Amino acid sequence: MPSISAKERWARKMSGKTKPDVRSQERLPPGQHLTSDFPVLDLGVRPEIDLATWRFEVGGLVEFPRTFTWGQFNALPQFENVSDFHCVTTWSKFDCRWSGVAFFTLAEFVRPKPEVKHVLFTSYDGYSTNVRLEDCMDDDVLIATQFDGKPITREHGGPARVIIPKLYAWKGAKFVKAIEFAAEDRPGYWEVRGYSNTADPWKEDRFS
Numbered sequence: 001m002p003s004i005s006a007k008e009r010w011a012r013k014m015s016g017k018t019k020p021d022v023r024s025q026e027r028l029p030p031g032q033h034l035t036s037d038f039p040v041l042d043l044g045v046r047p048e049i050d051l052a053t054w055r056f057e058v059g060g061l062v063e064f065p066r067t068f069t070w071g072q073f074n075a076l077p078q079f080e081n082v083s084d085f086h087c088v089t090t091w092s093k094f095d096c097r098w099s100g101v102a103f104f105t106l107a108e109f110v111r112p113k114p115e116v117k118h119v120l121f122t123s124y125d126g127y128s129t130n131v132r133l134e135d136c137m138d139d140d141v142l143i144a145t146q147f148d149g150k151p152i153t154r155e156h157g158g159p160a161r162v163i164i165p166k167l168y169a170w171k172g173a174k175f176v177k178a179i180e181f182a183a184e185d186r187p188g189y190w191e192v193r194g195y196s197n198t199a200d201p202w203k204e205d206r207f208s
Contacts, residue, residue, distance in 0.1 A: 027084055032092040045125040046154050047175055054159060056143075060120075060181035063111035070159070074145065076101045076109075081140045083165035098163050100144035103136050106179065115183040121162050124175040129188035131164060131171055133181070140165050143176060 028034060051070045059065035068076075079102040085093045112133065119136050122128045135141075144163045145152060152158035157174025164171050 027094065028092055029086055032086060032090055034092055034094065036093070047124040048154070049124055049159055049175065051159060055177065056160065057178040058106055058110050059178070061113040061116050061183060062181050063113065064109065066110055073101060073143075073160075077105055079105070079142055081142060081163075081165075083140055083163070085163075085165070086168050088168045097148050098142060098144040099146040099149075100142045100160065100163075102139070103141040103143065104139060106143070107137065110181070112181045116181045118182045118185050120180040120182055120186055120188065121173040121176055122178045122180070123173045124177050127173050127175070127189050129162075129171050129173050130186050130191065131167065135164060135167060138164070138166060 054070045056068040056073050057065075058068070078099060080097065080099040082095055082097050085096045116133055118130055119133055120128060120130050141162075141164050143160050145158070145160050147153075147156065152161060157176075160176050161174045162172040162176050
């Protein structure tokens with residue numbers, strides 16, 4: 001579980017008392033180029049998801065597993081964050097405004113057990129991605145349901161997608177349907193195809 005300082009940062013953000021960080025002039029990671037568009041990349045499968053039957057499971061090694069309906073999920077405390085979005089295909093988009101449910105909120109709700117080190121996200125299109133728990137517990141990580149004040153469209157992974165700003169977009173699953181807290185490092189969709197799950201995403205070796 002997060003440290004007290006992390007909880008305090010998150011509480012300030014949720015209350016709206018935190019002022020946005022001063023943006024660095026060197027925001028573009030090595031090898032990236034800036035775009036004003038929002039390119040669409042996926043597995044070629046864009047499932048049609050009926051909100052009436054949409055379910056979001058949060059389980060694994062937790063004290064209180066839970067399955068949310070769309071209404072129940074959106075009744076949770078809502079969080080908004082502005083962050084830069086980076087894709088491993090070398091494009092970046094600055095100042096993306098996402099809103100939804102903070103990962104921190106879900107973790108507090110289900111209470112991961114002490115042995116948890118990793119989080120596996122799975123999606124309605126068959127995608128999966130594994131992320132270290134410590135990365136998920138950053139105070140800007142969320143399950144987003146809106147982009148720039150509007151519902152996330154199907155082409156961009158709606159109705160809900162994972163946003164982890166400090167990691168590249170391949171770690172942010174579209175069409176997300178479940179979170180599993182785990183003790184072990186389990187490979188996701190790209191890891192079983194040879195991509196590294198540990199390379200530093202801010203260095204050129206992120207494809208090694």
